[in-house]
Amino acid sequence: MFQGKKGVWLKLPVDRSEFVPIAVKEGFKYHHAEEAYVMMTYWIPEEPCMLPANASHQVGVGGFVINDQMEVLVVQEKYCGSSLDGAWKLPTGFILASEEIFSGATREVKEETGVDTEFVDVVAFRHAHNVAFQKSDLFFICMLRPTSNEIKIDETEIQAARWMPLEEFVKQPFIQEDHMFQKIMDICIQRLRKCYCGLTAHNVISRFDGRRSTLYYNVSEPEDVNCDAA
The missing domain is CATH 3.90.79.10 (Nucleoside Triphosphate Pyrophosphohydrolase)
Structure with missing residues (x-):
């Protein structure tokens, strides 16, 4: 079932919260919780877990x-x-x-x-x-x-x-x-x-992921920036 897999993510919505203690007994650990769900993880190999941590x-x-x-x-x-x-x-x-x-x-x-x-x-x-x-x-x-x-x-x-x-x-x-x-x-x-x-703030698109994001930087050319805050 888990051939080639190392980590398991288990997302339990509020209406399935009765499965949380069962998952804990099976070795799942808490990762994070939001208003509508709890996220749990299980790292299969006998080595340090490589799954990303919760937001810091x-x-x-x-x-x-x-x-x-x-x-x-x-x-x-x-x-x-x-x-x-x-x-x-x-x-x-x-x-x-x-x-x-x-x-x-x-x-x-x-x-x-x-x-x-x-x-x-x-x-x-x-x-x-x-x-x-x-x-x-x-x-x-x-x-x-x-x-x-x-x-x-x-x-x-x-x-x-x-x-x-x-x-x-x-x-x-x-x-x-x-x-x-x-x-x-x-x-x-x-x-x-x-x-x-x-x-x-400048809108940019990275070829790395194709996503639009905002890059904050100080432009070097004086004519490109308005330093008058008033």
């Missing part, structure tokens, strides 16, 4: 939105840690399955504040490990250009939102006392001064 990362985005008056779009979250209690921060969130970084950033800003934006570029990203559920975390800071001004908050998760002068935002203690936040703001300010250009 989650991806978050933050939107740095600044208007012509040098005001930053900021929010206060309803539920946050004590270190951010009362602080005004950038709109942030996780991207959805099959969602681009740039569209995830504009969506999160729209959902939290009601403000429409256009993606400019990725100005920086952070890589951290052992975060939620022991997964690694990629967090992308995106420069966004506002195309509307009216604020309408998502009251389920946002306490308040406002346009805050950039200077006032940067002076907040949680930024001044944290090296990472301070560095992020330094980069964003350099971006506004056109002393730094971030990574812009």
Whole structure:
């Protein structure tokens, strides 16, 4: 039955969950679970398993939105840690399955504040490990250009939102006392001064798999990139 095969993938939908304990007794191991199913695996040879591991990362985005008056779009979250209690921060969130970084950033800003934006570029990203559920975390800071001004908050998760002068935002203690936040703001300010250009999004198709994807990079020719974020 398994001639020439080394690994077995067993996908059990919710309505077949009674087979999970049977599979475990037969040597299957948990791989990952989603809302509608659990995936299990069995490695046949007496050697280290070569099946790919479960996803190791989650991806978050933050939107740095600044208007012509040098005001930053900021929010206060309803539920946050004590270190951010009362602080005004950038709109942030996780991207959805099959969602681009740039569209995830504009969506999160729209959902939290009601403000429409256009993606400019990725100005920086952070890589951290052992975060939620022991997964690694990629967090992308995106420069966004506002195309509307009216604020309408998502009251389920946002306490308040406002346009805050950039200077006032940067002076907040949680930024001044944290090296990472301070560095992020330094980069964003350099971006506004056109002393730094971030990574812009380009659609490409690879001959390797024939799939369309997005490649983020800093173009080398000045006429090919718009470094004016305002």
